[in-house]
Amino acid sequence: MQQRNVASCLIHGDLSYTHILYQDTISGIIDFGDACIGDPAYEFYRLYEDYGEEFVRLVYLYYKTNYPFPFDVTFYDQMQRYYRYHTVFHELLYAIQMRDKRNIKKRVTQYEELLYDNIGNPLKRIVFFCI
Known part of the structure:
Protein backbone atom coordinates (compact mmCIF):
# COMPACT_ATOMS: atom_id res chain seq x y z
CA MET A 1 0.00 0.00 0.00
CA GLN A 2 1.23 3.45 -0.87
CA GLN A 3 2.18 5.71 2.04
CA ARG A 4 -0.18 8.64 2.60
CA ASN A 5 1.04 12.12 3.28
CA VAL A 6 -1.19 12.98 6.23
CA ALA A 7 -1.00 15.62 8.90
CA SER A 8 -0.70 13.88 12.24
CA CYS A 9 -2.57 15.05 15.29
CA LEU A 10 -3.09 14.09 18.92
CA ILE A 11 -5.15 10.89 19.06
CA HIS A 12 -6.54 8.91 21.97
CA GLY A 13 -4.93 5.73 20.61
CA ASP A 14 -7.55 3.36 22.01
CA LEU A 15 -10.87 5.07 21.38
CA SER A 16 -13.47 2.34 21.56
CA TYR A 17 -16.91 1.98 23.09
CA THR A 18 -15.28 0.84 26.35
CA HIS A 19 -13.63 4.25 26.77
CA ILE A 20 -16.58 6.48 25.86
CA LEU A 21 -18.84 7.39 28.78
CA TYR A 22 -22.34 7.81 27.45
CA GLN A 23 -25.75 8.33 29.04
CA ASP A 24 -28.11 10.22 26.73
CA THR A 25 -25.06 12.19 25.60
CA ILE A 26 -21.30 11.75 25.69
CA SER A 27 -20.20 12.71 29.19
CA GLY A 28 -16.53 11.81 28.95
CA ILE A 29 -13.66 9.89 27.43
CA ILE A 30 -11.39 7.80 29.67
CA ASP A 31 -8.06 5.95 29.52
CA PHE A 32 -5.56 8.13 27.71
CA GLY A 33 -2.69 5.67 28.29
CA ASP A 34 -2.20 5.14 24.54
CA ALA A 35 -2.51 8.80 23.52
CA CYS A 36 0.07 9.84 20.95
CA ILE A 37 0.66 11.89 17.83
CA GLY A 38 -0.74 9.80 15.02
CA ASP A 39 -3.02 9.32 12.04
CA PRO A 40 -6.65 10.29 12.78
CA ALA A 41 -7.79 7.48 10.46
CA TYR A 42 -6.66 5.02 13.15
CA GLU A 43 -8.94 6.64 15.70
CA PHE A 44 -11.84 6.69 13.30
CA TYR A 45 -11.40 3.02 12.45
CA ARG A 46 -11.99 2.06 16.08
CA LEU A 47 -15.23 4.08 15.95
CA TYR A 48 -16.07 2.44 12.61
CA GLU A 49 -15.52 -0.98 14.15
CA ASP A 50 -17.77 -0.23 17.14
CA TYR A 51 -20.49 1.98 15.66
CA GLY A 52 -20.50 1.48 11.89
CA GLU A 53 -19.86 3.49 8.75
CA GLU A 54 -22.78 5.91 9.01
CA PHE A 55 -21.71 7.04 12.50
CA VAL A 56 -18.10 7.55 11.40
CA ARG A 57 -19.16 9.57 8.36
CA LEU A 58 -21.25 11.84 10.64
CA VAL A 59 -18.35 12.31 13.08
CA TYR A 60 -15.93 12.98 10.20
CA LEU A 61 -18.31 15.53 8.67
CA TYR A 62 -18.72 17.22 12.06
CA TYR A 63 -14.96 17.58 12.53
CA LYS A 64 -14.39 18.65 8.96
CA THR A 65 -17.08 21.33 9.32
CA ASN A 66 -16.27 22.64 12.81
CA TYR A 67 -12.51 22.17 13.26
CA PRO A 68 -9.38 22.53 11.13
CA PHE A 69 -9.56 18.85 10.24
CA PRO A 70 -7.62 17.96 7.07
CA PHE A 71 -9.72 16.73 4.16
CA ASP A 72 -8.17 13.54 2.86
CA VAL A 73 -9.69 11.67 -0.10
CA THR A 74 -7.94 8.46 1.02
CA PHE A 75 -9.22 8.67 4.60
CA TYR A 76 -11.88 5.93 4.37
CA ASP A 77 -9.68 3.77 2.18
CA GLN A 78 -6.95 4.00 4.82
CA MET A 79 -9.39 2.95 7.53
CA GLN A 80 -10.73 0.02 5.58
CA ARG A 81 -7.57 -1.25 3.90
CA TYR A 82 -4.99 -0.79 6.63
CA TYR A 83 -6.36 -0.25 10.10
Missing part, protein backbone atom coordinates in the same frame (compact mmCIF):
# COMPACT_ATOMS: atom_id res chain seq x y z
CA ARG A 84 -8.72 -3.21 10.06
CA TYR A 85 -5.63 -5.43 9.73
CA HIS A 86 -3.76 -3.45 12.35
CA THR A 87 -6.54 -3.78 14.91
CA VAL A 88 -6.95 -7.54 14.49
CA PHE A 89 -3.18 -8.05 14.57
CA HIS A 90 -2.87 -5.89 17.70
CA GLU A 91 -5.57 -7.96 19.43
CA LEU A 92 -3.80 -11.15 18.32
CA LEU A 93 -0.50 -10.00 19.81
CA TYR A 94 -2.26 -9.09 23.04
CA ALA A 95 -3.90 -12.54 23.21
CA ILE A 96 -0.49 -14.15 22.68
CA GLN A 97 1.03 -11.99 25.42
CA MET A 98 -1.79 -13.01 27.79
CA ARG A 99 -1.47 -16.67 26.68
CA ASP A 100 -5.21 -16.70 26.01
CA LYS A 101 -5.50 -19.70 23.66
CA ARG A 102 -9.22 -19.22 22.98
CA ASN A 103 -8.72 -15.56 22.00
CA ILE A 104 -5.62 -16.46 19.96
CA LYS A 105 -7.68 -18.91 17.92
CA LYS A 106 -10.44 -16.30 17.47
CA ARG A 107 -7.99 -13.60 16.30
CA VAL A 108 -6.14 -15.97 13.94
CA THR A 109 -9.48 -16.89 12.38
CA GLN A 110 -10.37 -13.19 12.00
CA TYR A 111 -7.02 -12.47 10.37
CA GLU A 112 -7.36 -15.40 7.99
CA GLU A 113 -10.83 -14.21 6.99
CA LEU A 114 -9.55 -10.69 6.31
CA LEU A 115 -6.70 -12.03 4.20
CA TYR A 116 -8.95 -14.47 2.37
CA ASP A 117 -11.43 -11.71 1.55
CA ASN A 118 -8.69 -9.60 -0.02
CA ILE A 119 -6.59 -12.14 -1.91
CA GLY A 120 -9.37 -14.51 -2.91
CA ASN A 121 -7.37 -17.63 -2.15
CA PRO A 122 -7.52 -20.05 0.75
CA LEU A 123 -4.63 -19.64 3.14
CA LYS A 124 -2.61 -22.25 4.94
CA ARG A 125 -3.51 -22.41 8.58
CA ILE A 126 -1.52 -20.06 10.73
CA VAL A 127 -0.17 -21.86 13.75
CA PHE A 128 1.08 -20.12 16.87
CA PHE A 129 2.90 -21.84 19.66
CA CYS A 130 2.42 -20.17 23.00
CA ILE A 131 5.09 -20.97 25.48
Whole structure:
Protein backbone atom coordinates (compact mmCIF):
# COMPACT_ATOMS: atom_id res chain seq x y z
CA MET A 1 0.00 0.00 0.00
CA GLN A 2 1.23 3.45 -0.87
CA GLN A 3 2.18 5.71 2.04
CA ARG A 4 -0.18 8.64 2.60
CA ASN A 5 1.04 12.12 3.28
CA VAL A 6 -1.19 12.98 6.23
CA ALA A 7 -1.00 15.62 8.90
CA SER A 8 -0.70 13.88 12.24
CA CYS A 9 -2.57 15.05 15.29
CA LEU A 10 -3.09 14.09 18.92
CA ILE A 11 -5.15 10.89 19.06
CA HIS A 12 -6.54 8.91 21.97
CA GLY A 13 -4.93 5.73 20.61
CA ASP A 14 -7.55 3.36 22.01
CA LEU A 15 -10.87 5.07 21.38
CA SER A 16 -13.47 2.34 21.56
CA TYR A 17 -16.91 1.98 23.09
CA THR A 18 -15.28 0.84 26.35
CA HIS A 19 -13.63 4.25 26.77
CA ILE A 20 -16.58 6.48 25.86
CA LEU A 21 -18.84 7.39 28.78
CA TYR A 22 -22.34 7.81 27.45
CA GLN A 23 -25.75 8.33 29.04
CA ASP A 24 -28.11 10.22 26.73
CA THR A 25 -25.06 12.19 25.60
CA ILE A 26 -21.30 11.75 25.69
CA SER A 27 -20.20 12.71 29.19
CA GLY A 28 -16.53 11.81 28.95
CA ILE A 29 -13.66 9.89 27.43
CA ILE A 30 -11.39 7.80 29.67
CA ASP A 31 -8.06 5.95 29.52
CA PHE A 32 -5.56 8.13 27.71
CA GLY A 33 -2.69 5.67 28.29
CA ASP A 34 -2.20 5.14 24.54
CA ALA A 35 -2.51 8.80 23.52
CA CYS A 36 0.07 9.84 20.95
CA ILE A 37 0.66 11.89 17.83
CA GLY A 38 -0.74 9.80 15.02
CA ASP A 39 -3.02 9.32 12.04
CA PRO A 40 -6.65 10.29 12.78
CA ALA A 41 -7.79 7.48 10.46
CA TYR A 42 -6.66 5.02 13.15
CA GLU A 43 -8.94 6.64 15.70
CA PHE A 44 -11.84 6.69 13.30
CA TYR A 45 -11.40 3.02 12.45
CA ARG A 46 -11.99 2.06 16.08
CA LEU A 47 -15.23 4.08 15.95
CA TYR A 48 -16.07 2.44 12.61
CA GLU A 49 -15.52 -0.98 14.15
CA ASP A 50 -17.77 -0.23 17.14
CA TYR A 51 -20.49 1.98 15.66
CA GLY A 52 -20.50 1.48 11.89
CA GLU A 53 -19.86 3.49 8.75
CA GLU A 54 -22.78 5.91 9.01
CA PHE A 55 -21.71 7.04 12.50
CA VAL A 56 -18.10 7.55 11.40
CA ARG A 57 -19.16 9.57 8.36
CA LEU A 58 -21.25 11.84 10.64
CA VAL A 59 -18.35 12.31 13.08
CA TYR A 60 -15.93 12.98 10.20
CA LEU A 61 -18.31 15.53 8.67
CA TYR A 62 -18.72 17.22 12.06
CA TYR A 63 -14.96 17.58 12.53
CA LYS A 64 -14.39 18.65 8.96
CA THR A 65 -17.08 21.33 9.32
CA ASN A 66 -16.27 22.64 12.81
CA TYR A 67 -12.51 22.17 13.26
CA PRO A 68 -9.38 22.53 11.13
CA PHE A 69 -9.56 18.85 10.24
CA PRO A 70 -7.62 17.96 7.07
CA PHE A 71 -9.72 16.73 4.16
CA ASP A 72 -8.17 13.54 2.86
CA VAL A 73 -9.69 11.67 -0.10
CA THR A 74 -7.94 8.46 1.02
CA PHE A 75 -9.22 8.67 4.60
CA TYR A 76 -11.88 5.93 4.37
CA ASP A 77 -9.68 3.77 2.18
CA GLN A 78 -6.95 4.00 4.82
CA MET A 79 -9.39 2.95 7.53
CA GLN A 80 -10.73 0.02 5.58
CA ARG A 81 -7.57 -1.25 3.90
CA TYR A 82 -4.99 -0.79 6.63
CA TYR A 83 -6.36 -0.25 10.10
CA ARG A 84 -8.72 -3.21 10.06
CA TYR A 85 -5.63 -5.43 9.73
CA HIS A 86 -3.76 -3.45 12.35
CA THR A 87 -6.54 -3.78 14.91
CA VAL A 88 -6.95 -7.54 14.49
CA PHE A 89 -3.18 -8.05 14.57
CA HIS A 90 -2.87 -5.89 17.70
CA GLU A 91 -5.57 -7.96 19.43
CA LEU A 92 -3.80 -11.15 18.32
CA LEU A 93 -0.50 -10.00 19.81
CA TYR A 94 -2.26 -9.09 23.04
CA ALA A 95 -3.90 -12.54 23.21
CA ILE A 96 -0.49 -14.15 22.68
CA GLN A 97 1.03 -11.99 25.42
CA MET A 98 -1.79 -13.01 27.79
CA ARG A 99 -1.47 -16.67 26.68
CA ASP A 100 -5.21 -16.70 26.01
CA LYS A 101 -5.50 -19.70 23.66
CA ARG A 102 -9.22 -19.22 22.98
CA ASN A 103 -8.72 -15.56 22.00
CA ILE A 104 -5.62 -16.46 19.96
CA LYS A 105 -7.68 -18.91 17.92
CA LYS A 106 -10.44 -16.30 17.47
CA ARG A 107 -7.99 -13.60 16.30
CA VAL A 108 -6.14 -15.97 13.94
CA THR A 109 -9.48 -16.89 12.38
CA GLN A 110 -10.37 -13.19 12.00
CA TYR A 111 -7.02 -12.47 10.37
CA GLU A 112 -7.36 -15.40 7.99
CA GLU A 113 -10.83 -14.21 6.99
CA LEU A 114 -9.55 -10.69 6.31
CA LEU A 115 -6.70 -12.03 4.20
CA TYR A 116 -8.95 -14.47 2.37
CA ASP A 117 -11.43 -11.71 1.55
CA ASN A 118 -8.69 -9.60 -0.02
CA ILE A 119 -6.59 -12.14 -1.91
CA GLY A 120 -9.37 -14.51 -2.91
CA ASN A 121 -7.37 -17.63 -2.15
CA PRO A 122 -7.52 -20.05 0.75
CA LEU A 123 -4.63 -19.64 3.14
CA LYS A 124 -2.61 -22.25 4.94
CA ARG A 125 -3.51 -22.41 8.58
CA ILE A 126 -1.52 -20.06 10.73
CA VAL A 127 -0.17 -21.86 13.75
CA PHE A 128 1.08 -20.12 16.87
CA PHE A 129 2.90 -21.84 19.66
CA CYS A 130 2.42 -20.17 23.00
CA ILE A 131 5.09 -20.97 25.48
